[in-house]
Amino acid sequence: MPNTARWAATFTLTATLTATAVCAPLAGAALAAAEPSPAGLYAPSALVLTTGRGEAAATVTPERAVTLTCAPRPSGTHPAAALACAELRDSDGDFEALAGSTEAKCTKQYAPVVVTVEGVWRGKRVAYERTFANECLKNASATALYAF
Structure with a gap:
């Protein structure tokens, strides 16, 4: 060459x-x-739920905390993540609108329990606190979300 x-x-x-x-x-x-990546198709939905004994979250030390991620699929340390996410989807993220058991038989004992929810639901920041008169009423208020 x-x-x-x-x-x-x-x-x-x-x-x-x-x-x-x-x-x-x-x-x-x-x-x-x-x-677009598959994760980019979903608005983030990731929450931290806590519970503790007392009347207000500001004065209560959380006794238990779990994580709940609903998008793109249910996951986290919540024991019933799929059911809890389904409840939130059905209520459109409105924690007050969550329907509980109407047949729950609870005592009238006053032992307040505070539940807090903080994080992001469908891309929007959320912070929610609710005080229940006792553990039984907390468990009856939402079939899966607060059952941890």
């Missing part, structure tokens, strides 16, 4: 390798930016 042809082949190969090395990562980043 003549010297000129060898130089041309080497230059072409070098140019091709350089272009691939420089442009391939840029093309990959452009493609990644154009395609």
